[in-house]
Amino acid sequence: MTPEPFLGVIERTPVRHHILSVLVENKAGVLARIAGLFARRGFNIYSLAVAPSEGNARFSRVTIVVDAESAPLEQIVGQLDKLVNVVTIKDLAPRDAIERELLLATMSVDNSNRAQVLDVAANTGASIVDVNAASVTMMLAGTPSACDQLEKDLELFVGVELQRTGRVALPRLVQTATA
């Protein structure tokens, strides 16, 4: 697999962000424990995505993008690790991670700008998931920077409703030479 080049600072994301891939027990209140910890310790969360993990109903994976400016990463990880329901924490530096995000956007269109909207979609690699006489809905699953770009491009249009999922990430697998 060819590693993607690290594109440097990503717009709309804190200057020094880190991705924590946190495996948690799938128990009631786990998300509240994590959110509460971040709030009371003054750590900033940039985005957060949660879903059951690895086909095992017992665990969920939480991908948290943290602002490493708001507190030392060591503190954030150390405090998070003290939550009894947190099983493992992988700290992914952006350059060591594969990050993806999904963006969904819907906007009103008419004959004057429909083509322009479809052009934006084509240029950014977004797919059109719904289209009718008065509106277009597009989706982009891609790198956070690609989503940033699409979001920026859509600023040209009025009446855009847009939702991003927050990123999910996994460590980039490094191929090691075999002896």
Add this chain to the structure above:
Amino acid sequence: MQLTGAQALIKSLEQEGVDTIFGLPGGAILPVYDPILDSSIRHILVRHEQGAGHMAEGYALATGKAGVAMVTSGPGATNIVTPIANAHMDSTPLVIITGQVATASIGSDAFQECDITGITMGITKHNFLIQSAHEIPRAVAAAFYLATSGRPGPVLIDLPKDVSQSTMEWWYPESIEELDLPGYHPEVAVDERAVARAVEIICRSERPVLYVGGGTLKSRAHQDLLAFAERTKMPVVTTLMARGAFPDSHEQHLGMPGMHGMYSAVAAIQKSDLLISLGARFDDRVTGQVSTFAANAKIIHVDIDKAEFNKVRRADVSLQTNVASALQALDAANATPQNLDVWWKEIRTWQERYPLVYDEPTTEGPLRPQHVIEAIAKKAAPGTIVSAGVGQHQMWASQFWEFEEPGTWVNSGGAGTMGFGVPAAIGAKVGRPDRTVWCIDGDGCFQMTAQELVTARAEGIPIKVAILNNAYLGMVRQWQEMFYEERYSEVYLSADLPDYVKWAEAMGCVGLRATNLQEMHDVIDQANLINDVPVVIDFRTDSSEKVFPMVAAGASNDDIMVHPLLRGEDQ
């Protein structure tokens, strides 16, 4: 064997070796109070749920075991929030059981409903909301394991009424694996490379200080500490949470560091070239201004909780393990500093020049609070346990009482909870009935939780309470005098209202009063002769007394203020 959830809870507590529950019943916890009648566990009926929590803390601090408290839902649960927060700050092992409304009613704003697991999320080590009676044994076993292992702390179990009324087939977890805690690994192997780096730093050190915190007591490392300190000849300071971890009478002990610490302890830290922190957390009351705290010292930080590393002060070596294991590893590696004769000579100069002092007591009074504490200590049986509230009296108790062994100092450190003293003393006495227990209290603190003396009398728990009655919220008064140009705002309480002697008597205790020196000695002797009921003594002390030494909040430890009697030309 079929049991109700309530029976399973009590049986689980019995399995964990619980001998005492401090509590107060109410609607949602009612089912659990029935099987208590058939249990060997002693239940102590408190007068306010806050009392139950602080008693459980006093019990835990005096015995080293987890303290157990049980209360009902809603206000019963919220009344115990302060002790939970207090225990969380001081890493005290507690298991708190709260009743909850029936599962079907949760979220409906039912009578006496409150989200106590939500409220206590940030002030417990962990908490459980039980969903079925079958889970009770696992939750109880996990609660005790969590509360007492790793960095100890309070764990809360919220038990809905229908769960305690439903039935289950009795079982009990037999191993840690059965507790279902995949994310909890309290045991950490000693990192030998970190030990090697620590040894290297120690061997180069010429001015080391052992900075001993509460974690030393929690890991029962006092013997290891004594052995290590005596072998290396290093000076020792014990924080407010660690009083008793190293004998005060030991010639290597410099006393307590911090805002009201001994001059020599503060100065030694400031001038040290190495601080070995043993289960301490660089609290602001110890460091003062962080940037000037032990500015030239290397730091070896030993803690079981890795989140403490580099939180306040960057460590040169972080050693994540319990204090006992760390000291054993350092001893095994023969970590020995340079010759410390010059260092000790300097320290002895500070000790001689700046001892603990107070103004000469007068025969007719008012009494000197420091003198009262010394007089009680002088006449106290060896091994006497001392509890305190929070404020001036607490600082004087820590300064003027000589602590010789672990578990003899019961106080509220991190949270600074006024009113802690009386209920904590009761809990300590229940845990250690063989020991004399004195509560050194302030008049402000006493008024917050004094009702628990009714509990003490009713349950036959003969503690002794010394109120250092200066008619003020003394510590606040001291700050207003020193930092607010003597503008005293809302700190006057009156020495005579309430009448503490009558109040004590109304609660079934012996009430005594001392206003002059002769009475002071007499009432202490009298109190020492009474061993069947609680005794309360109203000592009338001088309102203008202030706690010294003092480092003003946020100031540098270098700017420590000593007692006026010691202020020479060069101060």
